[in-house]
Amino acid sequence: MLPADLKPEQFNGYPPEARKLVTGHVAALQQLPLSFLPSLLREVIEYDFKFPAERRALENELANLKSLSAEQIKDWFQGFAQILLSSQLEHSDWVNAPGQFVEQLSSYLWTTHQLDAFRTAALAYADRLRAVAPPELPPARRLGITVIGQGVATHDEPLFRKLRAHGAYFSGVKPENGLELLLNLVAARAKAHPVPYGHWYIDGGQAAPYDPVLTCVSYHALESVRAALSGKIRAEIERPGMGPEALRTILAQMRPADLGLGKAGEAVLDRFQVKLLTEGSGTQVFSTTFAQWAAREALRRAQPLTLLVRFAPRQRQKPMNEMLSASHDVAELDPLGSLIDADMGAYYNWLNLQRLPGAEQSSFLVWFEGHHEAIAIGPSLPRGTESNAAAGLDQLLAWAS
Structure with a gap:
């Protein structure tokens, strides 16, 4: 089937x-090339489980497509229209399984040397x-x-080496009740600027007490979910002929209920957490990877006003099969190695924050x-400077704002 044959009932x-969103734009979708449309439908089919920022972006994209004339659509999508597709792709169920189509398309573009043209x-x-x-x-x-x-x-080695050129380094910070102070400050921001999914607390271990006004995701809270996922992965890789691509497809199709999630009213967050574990590499077994990937995805998808990420010690590296095993042995932790991971993770968090609108005014x-x-990094702090003055974390944030 080609896009021109689309009918509203096919989205039932x-x-x-x-369904309500897409059926209002069928006329526009009918004019799009098949090499493009399933990528858009892959986002549309997840609309119910997207964060507000993602929903607005998708709504704006569809509204723009609806506003384009036939000639404008031809102009906008001429590059996609030149992509040649196989009859197998054309006859696949790309309406109801757009994600699977996109996976197959990626492989097809590679084998037919059209990947560069598609990217352009x-x-x-x-x-x-x-x-x-x-x-x-x-x-x-x-x-x-x-x-x-x-x-x-x-720890005697210098920290924050990749960030020092961008902000001010402080060596006289008052550490007393530091985490509690930061969580209180984050909660105060959430109450001052109430935005759905706008204020996050991500913990790579067990979450400290926090105000429920925050959206919280923690590695410890997902222990049973991670165990269920590891069990499913073990079962799949033991099947004859199971390869990484097939396993990835199976993981992409998993839903919260498959892993023991599914609380009423938490559909968006549950789906987010499942994707963290099924799409992130190593998020199931390394708490530092979990924290960094969760921060990346929260920033990319939810675009929050506030994000507090706390790294925790991860287990020491072992063979992957051993880490995915059902062993009940207590994992040996590696605090020092985790600090090195987290130091780099903090840099990645800053980079991802810089990709969001308004980054030049962020702290x-x-x-x-x-x-x-x-x-501390902020518009009012001089870059590449150091201070040994005694100061609380709240003071540093005030200076950075």
Whole structure:
């Protein structure tokens, strides 16, 4: 089937809100090339489980497509229209399984040497869409906080080396009740700027007490989910002929109920957490990887005003099969190695924060938990500077804002 043959009833299998959204734009979708449309439908079919920022972006994209004339659509998508597809792809169920189509398309483009042409067309489309529907600026300045080094008593090597050129390094930080202070500050921001999924607390271990006004995701809270997922992965890889691509497809199709999630009213967050574990490499077994990937995805998808990420000690590296095994032995932790991971993870968090609208006005803080070291980055702080003055974490954030 080709896009021109689309009918509203073909979307009856979509979740309710996605179905309502897409059926209002069928006329526009009928004019799009098949090399492009399933990529869009892959986002549409997940509409019910997307964060508000993602929903607005998708709504704006569809509204723009609906506003284009036939000639404009031809101009916008000429690069995609030149992509040649196989009859197998054309006859696949790309309406109800757009994600699977996109996976098969990627492989097909590679084998037919059309990947570069597709990438060029995709970049051109993204640039034009960004020009007519620019990202919204946040209602308040964004704040990112990363806490690293939990469980490390001493560390002599310099920290924050990749961040020092961008902000001010402080060696006289008052560490008393530091985490509690930061969580209280984050909660206060959430109450001052109430935005759905706008204020996050991500913990790579067991979450500290926090105000429920925050959206919280923690490695410890997902222990049973991770165990269920590991069990399913073990069962799949033991099947004859199971390869990494087939396993990836199976993981992509997993839903919260498959792993023991599915609380009423938490559909969006549950789906987010499942994707963290099924799409992230190593998020099932390394708490530092989990924290960093969760932060990346929260920033990319939810675009929060506030994000506090706390890294915790991960287990020491072992053979992958051993880490995915059903062993009940207590994992040996590696606090020092985790500090090194988290130091780099903090840098990644800052980079991902810089990709969001309004980044030039954002503030960022990294604190070595329980110690006197921190680095603060913000529009009012001089870059590449150092200070040994005694200061609380709240003072650092005030200076960075």
